Amino acid sequence: MDIESDLERALRRESPPEGFSSRVMARVAAESRATRRAPWWRAAAAGLVLTAVAGGWAAHEEMQRREGERARDEVLLALRIAGSKVRTAPKQVHEIGTH
Amino acid sequence: MTAIAPTANGLDALERARAGDHDAFAELVEEHEAMVFSIAFHFFNDRGRAEEIAQDVFLQMYRSVGTIESRSHLVFWLRQVTSRRCIDHIRRTRLRAVSIDDIHELTGANEFRDSLLDRKVRHLIAELPEHQRVIVTLRYQEDLDPSEICRIVNLPVNTVKSHLHRALQSLRKKLGDQ
Numbered sequence: 001m002d003i004e005s006d007l008e009r010a011l012r013r014e015s016p017p018e019g020f021s022s023r024v025m026a027r028v029a030a031e032s033r034a035t036r037r038a039p040w041w042r043a044a045a046a047g048l049v050l051t052a053v054a055g056g057w058a059a060h061e062e063m064q065r066r067e068g069e070r071a072r073d074e075v076l077l078a079l080r081i082a083g084s085k086v087r088t089a090p091k092q093v094h095e096i097g098t099h
Numbered sequence: 100m101t102a103i104a105p106t107a108n109g110l111d112a113l114e115r116a117r118a119g120d121h122d123a124f125a126e127l128v129e130e131h132e133a134m135v136f137s138i139a140f141h142f143f144n145d146r147g148r149a150e151e152i153a154q155d156v157f158l159q160m161y162r163s164v165g166t167i168e169s170r171s172h173l174v175f176w177l178r179q180v181t182s183r184r185c186i187d188h189i190r191r192t193r194l195r196a197v198s199i200d201d202i203h204e205l206t207g208a209n210e211f212r213d214s215l216l217d218r219k220v221r222h223l224i225a226e227l228p229e230h231q232r233v234i235v236t237l238r239y240q241e242d243l244d245p246s247e248i249c250r251i252v253n254l255p256v257n258t259v260k261s262h263l264h265r266a267l268q269s270l271r272k273k274l275g276d277q
Contacts, residue, residue, distance in 0.1 A: 007239040010220035016136035021128045024157045
């Protein structure tokens with residue numbers, strides 16, 4: 001028995017089942033679509049994150065600006081009150097002196 | 100070995116596939132499908148499992164086509180990846196050599212095409228240890244010598260020769276007994 005020729009005959013190349021390459025290409029196309037979609041989704045996700053961060057930063061800035069304005073208004077009010085007190089003080093001293 | 104087949108625009112299918120051309124990739128699949136499918140089929144003796152492995156190999160090729168340098172590198176790469184996937188698959192699942200599908204297949208259309216001896220030989224190969232199976236397949240299906248096989252299976256050439264020798268001894272004994 002010549003085992004080597006038996007092996008060569010038994011192990012000859014065979015064609016895969018009908019439609020094999022179409023099935024492979026369908027999987028390739030699905031993978032290709034998924035790969036092409038990925039950058040779009042990544043860009044959209046990155047955009048959302050950036051918008052959220054920028055929005056948060058802008059809101060924080062606006063809050064700080066309003067706090068600053070309120071503090072400034074309070075200081076001005078305090079100065080005005082103090083100023084009016086200073087203006088009326090000599091008059092009151094004078095009145096006390098005349099009594 | 101497959102010859103380079105340039106097209107009208109001067110680029111061969113591999114170059115075009117590397118550039119993202121799906122038609123060129125399909126040409127490569129059709130050119131090499133019999134080799135890849137047959138390595139897996141002779142390893143498992145199961146057409147369904149062989150198709151599953153062969154599809155996975157070509158999908159991996161699609162992902163790695165940019166790293167493949169030439170037509171000869173592609174053939175080497177396909178043989179190597181198919182052999183590795185077959186061995187990994189059998190180690191993961193520890194399948195029986197012959198599945199229910201094969202029993203159906205033996206009594207199906209292929210019965211008339213294959214001689215009884217061919218089927219017996221393939222059945223006995225599928226019972227060999229995994230490295231022996233791959234080495235026998237690469238030796239007799241792909242007509243490679245041990246120095247080429249050792250690069251594909253990443254084993255020393257003397258180990259390949261020894262696996263081949265033991266596989267032939269085992270097959271001779273089993274075929275003689277039957």
